[in-house]
Amino acid sequence: MQEISEAIKAAVKDLFNVDVEPVLTRPDEQFGDFATNVALQLAKKLNKNPRVIAQQLADKIQSDTIAKTEVAGPGFINICLSDNYLIEQALDQKIAQPLKDQEILVEFGDPNPFKEMHIGHLYSSIVGDAISSLFEANGAEVRRVCYQGDVGLHVAKWLWGVHQELGWDDAAVAKLRDLPHTGIGYYYSLGAKAYEENTEAKTEIDVINTKVYSKEDPQLNKIYELGKRLSFDKFQDIFDLLGIAYKKQYLESQSVEIGLKYVKENTGKVFTHSQGAVIYEGEKVGLHTRVFVTSKGLPTYETKDLGLTELKNTDYPNAARSIIITANEQSEYFKVMLAALSEIDKPLADKTTHLAHGFLSLSSGKMSSRTGDVYGATNLLNLVQNEVKQQYPDTNPENETYLAAIKYAFLKHRLGSDVTVDIKESVSLQGNSGPYLQYAHARACSILAKSPLQGQSKLQGQTLQEGERGLVRKIGEYPEVIEKAAAELMPHHVCMYLYELAQTFNRFYENNKVIGDSRQAGRLQMVKAYADTLKNGLTLLNIPAPEKM
């Protein structure tokens, strides 16, 4: 691909003495392997007929990777690559390493202790992990981190709820310990409800909140520590299940102090006093005002997050970028936080990016929700697992098809817009699903198992037949896709590609015999390259590619 652009660039320079960065696209197969519209872009500048320019360029472009060039339509140049080049690209895939040696922090997931982990956290986790892997595939050193709110009003609400139902004595501690992990969120909802509806409770919760920060009540601390541990154990189980390993866990209790310090140091400059609180007036940069320190003197999420950016910066001073992935409901919030940060530490703000994903909802109307917790992460995992058992009763209980289903269902959508996931469809083994791709891989592996590859490449130097060529070409696109997905922070490109790849293979396989054919050796090599590519892509998405299903 690089060679091709260079060749075009050189030809343009040579003919017209103009510097361009030619954009190569992948056109319909009927048109060729690459297409460029440089001639159309040059037409105006040079005041010439685009087709004439295109023809001149087409004749001029020189590269031993190109078999032929053609001018088409209003002035496209279609480029047809040589079979040898295609084979080379498919067999020896090299991802350019545009992020080589860059250290990148990626924060994602961030479920809050004392609350239930919900499907939004699951989504953020899976997406964040995939983006991290994409960075790694492009050469970066990624640090996956998460950040969790172990102090704050939600904690006080939880403690209040526990106090109501169980009390805070040692008997309560014992009961709490025996509670199923999923039950944690129950006490939070008690407190959250009371906080809204009951002014007395609100006052009590506010008092508890100050105690959480001050740690002055030993019995409260005991309950608090237990709740925190139960939450983290539960989260760990889920992350283990998903195969996500964080490099570092940050807690709000750690970011409080440094955040407050920054706010204090910059009050009067960046922050101002208003009605007893310390605020950042976002209006001055076209945003909205947010409170950083409450009139009670307690830090808000804003201050803690500010502290976190500095905390990360201390731990990873050489990081080139820092990405924070959350749902898009926090987009405006992050703009304000980052605006405040950029007044304090511009370089740090500049390398920090907030990446927002949309809301995730489930379409299956009649989901059983005995717990009333339809949107709980654990509940969703169970639902999907049950769906797999139902659709495919013979499935090996050891296999993790349901995880593949759920990850792929989340990842296949472009990041940013809201997503509706249909559990039945995500699990379905037909169509664009994780299990379909796993099956496609297993199928290819079974061909290879029957007739293993032997010796050196039989493909090089061969002239490809029509069906073969399409497959080989598609396999060779893999590196481009990985680079694009990483550059755009869009893992769905990988999903789209893998699905198209599988379709291309199935078409090839339908019409071309592999084992027993006179072209067996070369075709087996294609099957191998295909299976490897599929596996690499799935692995990048943290989806296993089993050889048998």
Place this chain on the structure above:
RNA sequence: GUACCCGUAGCUCAGCUGGAUAGAGCGUCGGCUUGCGGAGCCGAAGGUCGUAGGUUCGAAUCCUAUCGGGUACACCA
């Protein structure tokens, strides 16, 4: 009210640094057993790309307005 995100086939979504007949899957209808996993393949029907303007040789893609949906907007996270 202000800001941000989104509106593409019955449903779920690609396509958006402007370019060649707007693509998939599901669903619907119709085909394919001698050949390696049919969890597949082939075909058909189905679209005023929310609407109206504008920029352009060219707009689903950029700009403006408008309608519709979502989210956020001072002491929660």
